[in-house]
Amino acid sequence: MRTEKQTLELYIHIPFCVRKCAYCDFLSAPASRKTQEAYVECLLKEIRRSAELSGTYEVSTVFFGGGTPSILPEKQIGRILEQLRAQFSFRESAEITLEANPGTVDKDKLRAYRDAGVNRLSFGLQSAEDAELRLLSRIHTWRQFLVSYTLAREAGFHNINIDLMSALPGQTEESYQKTLERVLHLEPEHISAYSLIIEEGTPFYERYEGHPELLPSEEEERRMYVLTKEILESGGYRRYEISNYAKKDRECRHNLGYWERTDYKGYGLGAASLLHNIRFTNQTDLSEYLHGNFAGSEEKLTDQAVREEYFFLGLRKTEGIDPGIYREYYRELLKKLKIQKLLDEKDGKIYLTEKGIDLSNYVLAQFLD
Numbered sequence: 001m002r003t004e005k006q007t008l009e010l011y012i013h014i015p016f017c018v019r020k021c022a023y024c025d026f027l028s029a030p031a032s033r034k035t036q037e038a039y040v041e042c043l044l045k046e047i048r049r050s051a052e053l054s055g056t057y058e059v060s061t062v063f064f065g066g067g068t069p070s071i072l073p074e075k076q077i078g079r080i081l082e083q084l085r086a087q088f089s090f091r092e093s094a095e096i097t098l099e100a101n102p103g104t105v106d107k108d109k110l111r112a113y114r115d116a117g118v119n120r121l122s123f124g125l126q127s128a129e130d131a132e133l134r135l136l137s138r139i140h141t142w143r144q145f146l147v148s149y150t151l152a153r154e155a156g157f158h159n160i161n162i163d164l165m166s167a168l169p170g171q172t173e174e175s176y177q178k179t180l181e182r183v184l185h186l187e188p189e190h191i192s193a194y195s196l197i198i199e200e201g202t203p204f205y206e207r208y209e210g211h212p213e214l215l216p217s218e219e220e221e222r223r224m225y226v227l228t229k230e231i232l233e234s235g236g237y238r239r240y241e242i243s244n245y246a247k248k249d250r251e252c253r254h255n256l257g258y259w260e261r262t263d264y265k266g267y268g269l270g271a272a273s274l275l276h277n278i279r280f281t282n283q284t285d286l287s288e289y290l291h292g293n294f295a296g297s298e299e300k301l302t303d304q305a306v307r308e309e310y311f312f313l314g315l316r317k318t319e320g321i322d323p324g325i326y327r328e329y330y331r332e333l334l335k336k337l338k339i340q341k342l343l344d345e346k347d348g349k350i351y352l353t354e355k356g357i358d359l360s361n362y363v364l365a366q367f368l369d
């Protein structure tokens, strides 16, 4: 008798960038071609070491994130996918996303990605204003982005995400609106729109922490947030998560799986995995990783942590979640949030109201004990 295999998502971390952006605290840095090549060899080794997973799991999505995965020569992406396919069975409709930075792709590279099986691209545009891009220390201009985007369409990519950012230093409602309208005009299938967060340890932190006068005010930030929804919804996009918008059936399945707590396996520096409610986090020291010491920490999630994650992550989706076995546990809280009009219920699913989405940090924190 054939038993159904469990769904597994794969994440591949490529921790290299052309140069470091001034606001970025991700695990990424510039590196020589030699280091990049050695890293890919280690990635392949790490993938081979997890062969036992293929017995119980079937792959639904692959996500190359970073860093800047498109910094790697195209054949390296092909080799990684080949190794994954040799090891795992893939669902026929598997979504395979690659994060690409404008200015790091050309026609041949994009074609090679398609040929290797990549069927979704995610472009980190952030802004359509060159002055804002310079301030962020992005390597590309709006025009260079347009070239990359057009080449991607020509190479046959029909599923493209564009990342945007609001609340940037010096950004105005007008300049943000221009960015939204320019992007809308291109009709990507998916748009992610996040507010800038000033992270400790970044040049932005040095420059702006303690200087709120250099950043858009809370009121301006809020108006940009409202603009995002108004403009994107009027352009035919549906908000399906607090900061994510998609055309019909173009939601990012990989991220949906993450919010739904589907098991995932991450490969590469600092990559996290969730397998049967055990969280693994890989080594974060590059030279250790390059010596084959991939493993980092391991934590068996408690029932409490599983319950909290279920609500904390699941309620990010606008369609909400079925509280299921936890309904009784949160009875009083759900009642309170409904009275406050932060949460509502339909067909057995609870979901954040418009007001609840606006105050999502507060609402989601209520589910942490």
Ligand code: SF4
Residues within 6 Å of the ligand: 016, 017, 018, 019, 020, 021, 024, 025, 026, 028, 066, 067, 068, 101, 124
């Ligand atoms: S390209 Fe992305 S990952 Fe790389 S430094 Fe800039 S923001 Fe960070």
